[in-house]
Amino acid sequence: MWVEIGIATIKALVVLLTVLPLAGALGWVERKGSALIQDRIGANRAGIPLFGMNITLQGLVNTLMADPLKLLTKEDVTPRGADRFLHALAPVVNLFPALVTFAIVPFGDVLFIGDREINLQIAQLDVGILYVLAMVSLGVYGVVLGGWASNNRWSLLGGIRGSAQMISYEVAMGLSVVAMILTYGTVELQSMTRQQGHLIGGWVPAWGILYQPVAFILFLTAGIAESKRVPFDLPESESELVAGFFTEYSGSKHMLFFMTDFVEIIFVAAMVSTLFFGGWQVPYLFRDGFHFPWGTAIALPNLVVAILELLSFTVKMLFFCWFQIMLRWTLPRFRYDQLMRLGWKGMLPIALANVLVTAVVILLVQGA
Amino acid sequence: MTLPIFALLALLIVVFALGVILARNPVRSALSLVMTLFFLALLYLFLDAHLVGALQIIVYTGAIMVLFLFVIMLLNLQADPEERSAVTTLGTAGTLCAAFVALLVYMVGNTGIAAGPASANFGTIQTVAEALFIRLMLPFEITSVLMLVAIIGAVVLAKRTIQ
Numbered sequence: 001m002w003v004e005i006g007i008a009t010i011k012a013l014v015v016l017l018t019v020l021p022l023a024g025a026l027g028w029v030e031r032k033g034s035a036l037i038q039d040r041i042g043a044n045r046a047g048i049p050l051f052g053m054n055i056t057l058q059g060l061v062n063t064l065m066a067d068p069l070k071l072l073t074k075e076d077v078t079p080r081g082a083d084r085f086l087h088a089l090a091p092v093v094n095l096f097p098a099l100v101t102f103a104i105v106p107f108g109d110v111l112f113i114g115d116r117e118i119n120l121q122i123a124q125l126d127v128g129i130l131y132v133l134a135m136v137s138l139g140v141y142g143v144v145l146g147g148w149a150s151n152n153r154w155s156l157l158g159g160i161r162g163s164a165q166m167i168s169y170e171v172a173m174g175l176s177v178v179a180m181i182l183t184y185g186t187v188e189l190q191s192m193t194r195q196q197g198h199l200i201g202g203w204v205p206a207w208g209i210l211y212q213p214v215a216f217i218l219f220l221t222a223g224i225a226e227s228k229r230v231p232f233d234l235p236e237s238e239s240e241l242v243a244g245f246f247t248e249y250s251g252s253k254h255m256l257f258f259m260t261d262f263v264e265i266i267f268v269a270a271m272v273s274t275l276f277f278g279g280w281q282v283p284y285l286f287r288d289g290f291h292f293p294w295g296t297a298i299a300l301p302n303l304v305v306a307i308l309e310l311l312s313f314t315v316k317m318l319f320f321c322w323f324q325i326m327l328r329w330t331l332p333r334f335r336y337d338q339l340m341r342l343g344w345k346g347m348l349p350i351a352l353a354n355v356l357v358t359a360v361v362i363l364l365v366q367g368a
Numbered sequence: 369m370t371l372p373i374f375a376l377l378a379l380l381i382v383v384f385a386l387g388v389i390l391a392r393n394p395v396r397s398a399l400s401l402v403m404t405l406f407f408l409a410l411l412y413l414f415l416d417a418h419l420v421g422a423l424q425i426i427v428y429t430g431a432i433m434v435l436f437l438f439v440i441m442l443l444n445l446q447a448d449p450e451e452r453s454a455v456t457t458l459g460t461a462g463t464l465c466a467a468f469v470a471l472l473v474y475m476v477g478n479t480g481i482a483a484g485p486a487s488a489n490f491g492t493i494q495t496v497a498e499a500l501f502i503r504l505m506l507p508f509e510i511t512s513v514l515m516l517v518a519i520i521g522a523v524v525l526a527k528r529t530i531q
Contacts, residue, residue, distance in 0.1 A: 083393075083395075083396075086395075086396075086399070125418070126418055126492055126493070127418045127419055127421075127422040127493070130419070130422040130423070130426065131422060133422075133426050133430075134422050134425035134426045134429075134430060136430075137425065137426050137429070137430020137431060137434075138425065138429065138430055140430070140434050141402070141434075144434065144437050144438075144441070145399075147441070148395055148437075148441055156441060156444075159441060160438060160441050160442060163434050163437065163438045163441075164438060166434075167431060167434055167435065167438075170430075170431070174426075187493060
């Protein structure tokens with residue numbers, strides 16, 4: 001029993017210690033990416049003076065050392081008239097659901113150590129992806145609490161916008177997930193990923209996007225809306241609400257809100273890769289090595305296979321992180337009525353139709 | 369489920385349920401209700417009803433309570449300054465609670481369900497789905513029609529003009 005607890009702890013720590021530094025690194029990608037798109041150089045001044053040189057590491061020192069130090073040492077202000085307890089609680093409530101959702105993301109198949117078989121996923125729950133939906137739906141409380149407890153009109157408006165937006169897009173997200181559950185016939189993410197290892201006609205990997213392109217677009221859009229980023233950043237829209245629900249936060253609490261933003265990006269990227277792009281699957285890689293459709297086979301030890309799968313998952317995840325950041329600096333912000341129209345009159349009917357078509361097709365295929 | 373876990377969860381549920389009625393601020397009241405429903409979901413999880421636990425969080429904690437908070441914030445409700453007579457409030461509440469507890473004790477006492485470990489596939493998605501969509505298909509569909517009626521009614525009431 002203690003061995004199982006130890007293995008689970010190690011897996012949880014590995015995931016946590018990957019996600020948190022990656023969230024910081026994405027801050028750097030965001031700053032440099034925005035600079036690239038806006039034809040600027042971006043943060044490049046802060047550095048470590050060493051041997052008469054200024055070691056800036058392309059601005060990494062700025063984002064990973066100077067910014068956190070500045071935020072951690074700043075004065076922590078709670079506005080007068082604010083609900084002190086809830087004001088302090090909001091950033092934590094915001095970060096918590098975003099982090100715990102990683103518990104069910106599979107980042108590899110199985111690793112054999114001795115005669116022990118380790119499933120490369122922190123927790124295999126029988127409610128599977130419903131756990132993700134549950135945690136995503138809890139994410140709204142950080143926004144609502146931060147907006148309400150600050151005793152500030154901008155914050156309150158941001159909080160109200162945030163709750164309306166997240167409720168609206170949860171519906172479309174849930175329905176796109178329903179289509180995926182129908183396709184795979186399971187709610188468990190690890191077995192969804194395993195099914196994507198099949199080959200269609202012996203050549204094409206059976207990734208989710210080939211079966212459900214509509215659900216992919218719906219899920220990605222709803223995911224970006226849930227993480228409240230441009231073009232869905234109405235809860236914080238700087239030009240009208242200063243910073244929306246986290247206007248009145250400073251220092252480390254402000255940093256927590258920022259962190260949550262990046263953790264949510266990573267989470268959306270991880271889910272999109274898992275559901276639609278084969279998760280940890282490498283085309284033609286099986287548990288015992290590569291089997292190419294033209295007959296070549298390369299046998300590989302289990303450890304190498306596990307590392308390749310981990311790499312594959314990381315690459316896919318990083319691509320979608322990068323994609324979301326590029327999207328942010330490419331698109332303008334929606335107007336509020338456009339946001340609501342897209343959610344309820346656009347995505348909801350499409351998602352419903354997608355579920356219906358999927359169900360009918362599955363029925364026909366199974367009946368035939 | 370072991371007794372200490374049940375005791376802890378039950379205690380938390382009761383404490384936050386008290387918070388719902390004792391908090392003077394409507395937002396704090398609603399948040400206490402969120403916590404009550406959340407710990408209730410955990411209770412379901414420890415009772416092996418995993419699907420019900422997840423649905424409890426998705427539907428009640430994550431959707432309905434958010435709408436409650438949304439309305440409270442939209443109307444900008446403040447703490448109720450009016451002092452209520454504690455005796456009448458508590459008296460009425462106490463009587464209703466006592467009647468409910470008596471009914472509950474009577475009903476549970478008559479079901480004849482023996483305490484014991486749940487069967488292996490209890491509370492899984494398959495079991496619940498079979499009950500809902502095969503055994504209880506008709507009541508389930510009638511319930512959804514009822515809810516549809518309620519939604520249409522709400523839309524009709526909320527619309528200022530109907531073409």
